[in-house]
Amino acid sequence: MIRRLLPVVPVLLFASLLPAQAQVSIDSTPLIERAKIFGNPSKSGGRISPDGQWLSWIAPRDGVLNVWVAPASDPSKARVLTDEKVRPVRSSFWSPDSKVLLYIQDKGGDENFLLYGVDVASGKQTSYTPFEKTRVRVIQISSKVKDRILVGINNRDARWHDVYSLELASGKLTLVQQNDGYAGYLADETLTLRMASKARSDGGSTYYRVVDGKVETTPLTEVGLDDSQTTSPLGYTADGKTLYWTDSRGRNTSALLAQDVASGKTMVLAQDPRADIADALYDPRTGRAQAYGLEYLRQEYVPLSNDIKADLAFLKKNVNGQFSVSSRTDADDKWLLSVDPVTAPASAWLYERKTRRLTQLYVTRPELEGAPLVPMHAQEIRARDGLTLVSYLSLPKSVDAGGSGRASTPVPMVLLVHGGPWARDGYGYRGYHQWLANRGYAVLSVNFRGSTGFGKQFISAGDLQWGRKMHDDLIDAVQWAVKNGVARADKVAIMGGSYGGYATLAGMAFTPETFACGVDIVGPSNLFTLLQTIPPYWEAGKQQFYKRMGDPTTDEGKALLRERSPLNFAGDIRRPLLIGQGANDPRVNVRESEQIVEAMAAKNIPVTYVVFPDEGHGFARPVNNIAFNAVTENFLGKCLDGRAEPIGDTLKASTAQVPHGAEFAPGLAEALR
Structure with a gap:
């Protein structure tokens, strides 16, 4: 089984109402309940065991996502293997001998992920890494070595993951390699370490051979910042x-x-x-x-x-939607597919290669079958300096009933910004796109410079451009949407999480007249404190952060970080802002949100702050996600004149706390009472 050896980089004034005709048209589209989009999926994360005898997936047990297993010959005989009571299990994977289902789990979003396993036959649960303040990495799972795997554990030094061999039957951990400063290791199919990587001072990486358990001193190859x-x-x-x-x-x-x-x-x-x-x-x-x-x-x-050329051709012809191969048997006679039709909920299918037979195993969200879901349209938007920004647009049915991707009349728009920033938006079903389009908004997601997937020059074009050229790309995309009759210039909101949250704060502070309002989810406001509080296990990626964001150890870098931190320009914010934060976030510390809320409150600038004490970098528990989105859609409803489901009892079902600004978000104060 292939495992990548990667550097450790990590890896949103109220105006007039819509025209009467558009408002009537929007109201005629059935409202999709937000719980159907953001609640627990019926099933997800399907996998087939290496021996082909078992199917597994994630599904609710007493309202919380847990791991289930069923015979491949009879999926109706499924049984639940785990008993998580609060925090959902979000993925699982098979041991190479097909005897154990493995999963990782943290506590309250702290991202100290520990490794657990459940014996399929006996149901016995094992905590393989029963440590505190520890984050586990799976380094290698082999198709040849069936009884053990390699894992990385950072309980000796939080910055570095020592390599251990884990015997799955007994749970015995045996030290293979003490890590004294390496970003990661790569092993072969015999579980022998063959390569190690170390961060360079320029933000690149050096790769070394590992021979007989020793890392050679002469580099095998080196990679600079541009290629990192x-x-x-x-x-x-x-x-x-x-x-x-x-x-x-x-x-x-x-x-x-x-x-x-x-x-x-x-x-x-x-x-x-x-x-x-x-x-x-x-x-x-x-x-x-x-x-x-x-x-x-x-x-x-x-x-x-x-x-597999004939198999891929057959699947392309016979599968309704974009598909990916999620798992395969050792004999390679059966594949499990994830299929995404975009305008219908995703589904999982078993593909038997010998007979070319396709069997649907489940639909992730059957409650969305027949719902008024909308297409997604890929767009190539030109930035002011000529860069091509691959973007994705979803339109409400009221202005694009035929799904052409062209709006019959401009509508309010939400600019939905991805996190990372070293990540990308892609094509497919997106819950946020469907939800917001159903509420009456055009939704635009933009791969701004710095996004990954489009070559190193596109990534490097974002170096030292937080809040500047990266933000210019977002503004250019908004102008494209206005010019092409998609959006109303006075009714554009910006929204996003992580870097998307930063982009929201930057948009509200640096271009205060562009956006009607913003929704920031776990976004950093102060780039100094962000870099000071990154988790210790990101040590290897620190230099890359400095080179691509700004170096806090130099005067020039300090000046750059200061002028790119929205916190320092909080007084310039003019439009309504909603902030959501997980109290246990290890990537973007809770102080990032608290600081800007305090700065705005000191200047009597309206801001609403919602915090969840049992969440981290985003909201994993559906009750919390639904609660925040209930606040969000009512906030956007007032700002953009769109539709909204009432908040109702969603906050009472969650752990949401509102330390500041409940009075600024429609219906929030009443919901809290």
């Missing part, structure tokens, strides 16, 4: 003779490379000038790359050999 996000080893073939890379050195977008380990020679297997190639489908028996994933406007698989 787009170059890394992916993994070895089963025989250990070939190493795959995603590699942008000597080109802009990263290519899929095969390197002969003995000679060091490399061969380009695939490249595309539009987008990075960063993942592939590998033969579970040999580890050979059979197809690669390409995502520019949409995601697709491109075959590299005849092994």
